[in-house]
Amino acid sequence: MRMPEPDAAVIARKDEIAQALSDLFRADEKAAVITDPVQLRAFECDGLSAYRMRPLCVVLPETTEQVARVLRHCHEHKIKVVARGSGTSLSGGALPLADAVVVGLSKFSRILDIDYANRVVVAQSGVTNLSISEAVAGEGFYYAPDPSSQIACSIGGNVAENSGGVHCLKYGLTTNNVLGVELVTIDGEIVRLGGRHLDAGGYDLLGLITGSEGLLGIVTEVTVRILRRPEVAEAALIGFPTAESAGACVAAIIGAGIIPAGMEMMDRPAIHATEAFVHAGYPLDAEALLIVELDGPAVEVAYLRERVAEIARSVGANSVQTSTSEAERLRFWAGRKAAFPAVGRLAPDYFCMDGTIPRAKLPFVLTRMSEMSAHYGLGVANVFHAGDGNLHPLIMYDVNKPGDLEKAEEFGADILRLCVEVGGVLTGEHGVGVEKRDLMGEMFTETDLDQQQRVKCAFDPDSLLNPGKVFPTLHRCVEQGRTHVHHGELPFAHLPRL
Amino acid sequence: MVAAVRWAIAERQAFAVSGSGSKLGWGRPGEQTASLSLSALDGIDLYEPEELVLSARAGTKIAELEQRLAQHGQQLAFEPPDLGPLFGGAAGAGTLGGAIGCNLSGPRRIAAGAARDHVLGFSGVNGLAEPFKAGGRVVKNVTGFDLSKLLSGSFGTLAVMTQITLKVLPAPEEAQSILVFAAAANAAIEIMGAALRSPHELSGAAYLPARAAVRSRVAALAHGRSVVVLRLEGAAPSVAARRAALQDLLRGHGDIAELATPDSRVLWREIRDVTPFISDGMRAVWQVSVPPAAGATIVALASADDDVFFDWGGGRIWLASEHDVATTTIRIRAAVAAVGGHATLVRATDAVRRTVPVFQPPSRAEAVLIARLKDNFDPHRILNPGRMYEGL
Numbered sequence: 096m097r098m099p100e101p102d103a104a105v106i107a108r109k110d111e112i113a114q115a116l117s118d119l120f121r122a123d124e125k126a127a128v129i130t131d132p133v134q135l136r137a138f139e140c141d142g143l144s145a146y147r148m149r150p151l152c153v154v155l156p157e158t159t160e161q162v163a164r165v166l167r168h169c170h171e172h173k174i175k176v177v178a179r180g181s182g183t184s185l186s187g188g189a190l191p192l193a194d195a196v197v198v199g200l201s202k203f204s205r206i207l208d209i210d211y212a213n214r215v216v217v218a219q220s221g222v223t224n225l226s227i228s229e230a231v232a233g234e235g236f237y238y239a240p241d242p243s244s245q246i247a248c249s250i251g252g253n254v255a256e257n258s259g260g261v262h263c264l265k266y267g268l269t270t271n272n273v274l275g276v277e278l279v280t281i282d283g284e285i286v287r288l289g290g291r292h293l294d295a296g297g298y299d300l301l302g303l304i305t306g307s308e309g310l311l312g313i314v315t316e317v318t319v320r321i322l323r324r325p326e327v328a329e330a331a332l333i334g335f336p337t338a339e340s341a342g343a344c345v346a347a348i349i350g351a352g353i354i355p356a357g358m359e360m361m362d363r364p365a366i367h368a369t370e371a372f373v374h375a376g377y378p379l380d381a382e383a384l385l386i387v388e389l390d391g392p393a394v395e396v397a398y399l400r401e402r403v404a405e406i407a408r409s410v411g412a413n414s415v416q417t418s419t420s421e422a423e424r425l426r427f428w429a430g431r432k433a434a435f436p437a438v439g440r441l442a443p444d445y446f447c448m449d450g451t452i453p454r455a456k457l458p459f460v461l462t463r464m465s466e467m468s469a470h471y472g473l474g475v476a477n478v479f480h481a482g483d484g485n486l487h488p489l490i491m492y493d494v495n496k497p498g499d500l501e502k503a504e505e506f507g508a509d510i511l512r513l514c515v516e517v518g519g520v521l522t523g524e525h526g527v528g529v530e531k532r533d534l535m536g537e538m539f540t541e542t543d544l545d546q547q548q549r550v551k552c553a554f555d556p557d558s559l560l561n562p563g564k565v566f567p568t569l570h571r572c573v574e575q576g577r578t579h580v581h582h583g584e585l586p587f588a589h590l591p592r593l
Numbered sequence: 594m595v596a597a598v599r600w601a602i603a604e605r606q607a608f609a610v611s612g613s614g615s616k617l618g619w620g621r622p623g624e625q626t627a628s629l630s631l632s633a634l635d636g637i638d639l640y641e642p643e644e645l646v647l648s649a650r651a652g653t654k655i656a657e658l659e660q661r662l663a664q665h666g667q668q669l670a671f672e673p674p675d676l677g678p679l680f681g682g683a684a685g686a687g688t689l690g691g692a693i694g695c696n697l698s699g700p701r702r703i704a705a706g707a708a709r710d711h712v713l714g715f716s717g718v719n720g721l722a723e724p725f726k727a728g729g730r731v732v733k734n735v736t737g738f739d740l741s742k743l744l745s746g747s748f749g750t751l752a753v754m755t756q757i758t759l760k761v762l763p764a765p766e767e768a769q770s771i772l773v774f775a776a777a778a779n780a781a782i783e784i785m786g787a788a789l790r791s792p793h794e795l796s797g798a799a800y801l802p803a804r805a806a807v808r809s810r811v812a813a814l815a816h817g818r819s820v821v822v823l824r825l826e827g828a829a830p831s832v833a834a835r836r837a838a839l840q841d842l843l844r845g846h847g848d849i850a851e852l853a854t855p856d857s858r859v860l861w862r863e864i865r866d867v868t869p870f871i872s873d874g875m876r877a878v879w880q881v882s883v884p885p886a887a888g889a890t891i892v893a894l895a896s897a898d899d900d901v902f903f904d905w906g907g908g909r910i911w912l913a914s915e916h917d918v919a920t921t922t923i924r925i926r927a928a929v930a931a932v933g934g935h936a937t938l939v940r941a942t943d944a945v946r947r948t949v950p951v952f953q954p955p956s957r958a959e960a961v962l963i964a965r966l967k968d969n970f971d972p973h974r975i976l977n978p979g980r981m982y983e984g985l
Contacts, residue, residue: 210884211790214789214885271706271710286962294746298751298963349645535737543725546723554965
């Protein structure tokens with residue numbers, strides 16, 4: 096993994112830069128600038144801990160206006176910036192750079208408004224995903240996207256990565272559940288996009304910001320839709336003799352017009368690893384296991400339960416077990432939710448991959464993956480958001496064994512190439528970051544990538560925000576327009592302000 | 594398409610880009626010198642019902658897509674409005690490219706998302722004659738910037754989409770409605786809010802004041818009482834149970850009636866297509882999007898003789914007025930500014946749309962980004978210049 100060559104001149108001015116950033120804050124402001132090497136260690140990596148780098152320094156602002164001040168300063172002095180929420184990215188989205196300032200949003204931790212009349216919550220961007228659901232649980236509401244890191248990950252990070260979760264088959268990703276953001280651009284402008292209403296009146300900049308991986312601006316506030324918790328939720332555990340029959344079951348359920356709240360698949364290695372870890376009661380004789388969650392009105396769930404069981408049996412399921420209590424439902428999920436740490440017990444290190452494929456290609460992809468596993472001599476366990484085709488192969492390796500990390504990286508890249516080859520994509524929900532950056536060419540032509548760079552150039556022409564992420568090569572932004580807009584100059588000046 | 598844009602660059606021409614042209618009356622009249630029609634670029638390239646995915650050329654008629662999907666019990670869940678008749682044209686003319694280019698979303702927006710939420714990927718050509726693609730054909734995809742969102746609702750001003758891949762969904766077995774006859778807008782907002790906060794999973798919540806209700810073809814509305822319409826879709830037993838529970842919840846709010854699936858479909862189509870305002874000739878029509886609870890306060894600021902009806906639980910207001918368009922727009926946008934949201938002038942004469950900003954004027958900071966995006970995708974101003982904003 097190669098990162099852009101750090102600017103030695105910037106690193107040499109480290110202390111001076113940190114001082115200038117500290118000087119941006121008055122004595123009565125609680126914003127912090129961290130330069131102590133021991134304290135900086137906590138910021139060296141995110142959830143993709145195979146890659147580490149000590150940042151120039153870390154700034155922890157407290158208000159949007161302070162973020163604007165920091166970005167305006169960095170823009171003026173051409174200092175690179177990496178934004179960081181809770182640092183749980185699995186693709187290295189918040190990986191620091193040696194010549195960049197990390198702007199941490201941990202002090203943006205307040206829920207600003209809970210508005211049941213409009214069914215929205217307004218939160219600062221450092222608020223954790225789960226705490227939004229907790230704040231509205233008393234009234235029977237919740238926030239739908241539920242990435243497995245939801246206890247720790249921030250809502251601002253969710254916007255940056257367009258995070259998913261096990262329920263996005265029915266309820267959508269972050270992008271489908273966010274109504275508004277407050278964004279600070281690199282030139283220190285504060286932009287409010289969207290709000291408590293639906294849809295933009297002009298270009299959908301909100302949709303563009305969501306999933307932009309910290310390359311377009313820093314989000315300081317987020318407005319999300321909350322949903323009424325369904326009357327009933329129950330899960331079924333369905334064991335299959337082959338991965339093919341499990342795949343056929345997924346296709347048949349969707350073909351029958353049923354969209355479950357969640358539909359997860361695990362392969363034999365994943366079933367065994369999690370069963371040994373949390374004793375969820377998974378069938379150990381199964382080659383593949385499906386967890387199908389149904390939610391909604393009690394009558395509907397009862398009706399669909401029968402139809403799903405019927406479909407499962409018709410494609411050759413070995414066992415169908417439906418949860419009869421909330422405790423049992425949670426136990427069924429406990430195994431799936433602990434899949435990563437469970438696999439972590441089998442090997443010193445693992446990589447979690449994140450490709451998406453058309454569902455029908457699953458048996459083919461699983462077969463190819465076991466061939467690759469034999470080829471590289473590295474184990475792989477599969478958990479899979481089967482409903483939407485999102486694979487999470489966990490590649491096991493030992494970083495202390497020479498050559499193992501490189502082999503694991505190669506194996507991972509082969510899996511993602513395979514995903515693209517069968518009509519899928521490199522990443523379903525973890526983001527490109529640094530991890531899949533160099534594979535972007537597998538999916539996109541140079542011209543395709545140029546269009547994404549056109550967006551980057553519109554927001555950050557000097558490429559100061561999160562450089563080295565997402566794009567394999569940095570393009571210089573050329574001035575295309577015959578009416579190039581300089582900051583400070585007001586476009587639309589001729590329009591009446593209505 | 595590439596050749597056409599190259600020609601325009603060489604000859605310094607500017608295109609009015611259209612599908613069937615059914616919504617050419619929406620947006621500013623534009624600054625084009627030539628036209629580029631995608632109506633011949635049609636046909637479904639891929640449809641895999643079990644994968645819930647469909648790809649079609651931009652000029653494919655929405656009606657054709659809906660028919661094909663219906664054969665497999667599926668639908669476009671964002672329920673794209675057929676706005677041709679609102680602009681004085683024929684029904685059923687709208688194309689896929691037009692629906693996505695305008696981000697056209699129907700009443701089910703509140704439950705299923707907007708048009709833009711169903712675009713998985715596309716191929717297109719930008720104003721530099723570069724062909725490119727973005728997104729993919731799978732639902733879960735965060736590989737690179739989400740250009741599908743940027744293009745949805747950009748009215749063809751950044752690039753011309755030639756092929757679009759959509760997420761499709763199962764169509765519900767039943768689509769019934771409950772009618773609550775309630776007089777005033779603020780009472781209607783309360784009823785819709787209570788229903789939407791319940792666990793009964795509504796897929797539509799609208800309010801037709803008497804003047805709009807009386808224009809419906811549905812007999813139950815013919816006596817012209819103001820009415821709240823709540824839609825329940827899904828499997829038959831589920832709809833029946835929710836219908837009963839919803840009636841219990843709303844007892845005491847007004848007379849309640851049920852609407853079976855056939856009548857319900859007619860009524861929601863009327864709401865979707867803004868049918869109550871079609872026959873008004875060229876009376877100006879606005880679409881206003883606000884926080885749903887604020888719907889009634891917006892309407893309170895309207896003139897007594899303005900016509901309105903609500904969709905999206907009060908979050909979308911359709912308003913028709915005979916008053917001077919410029920001053921009415923100022924009045925509406927001032928009201929919107931107080932609660933947050935945006936107002937679009939959907940229908941007005943060419944002359945009016947040349948002078949009155951059709952789309953909500955962006956904030957200063959947002960305007961900078963919009964101008965830079967246009968500069969970067971269409972620097973020579975070839976694609977629908979001026980359709981959204983003057984000079985862009």
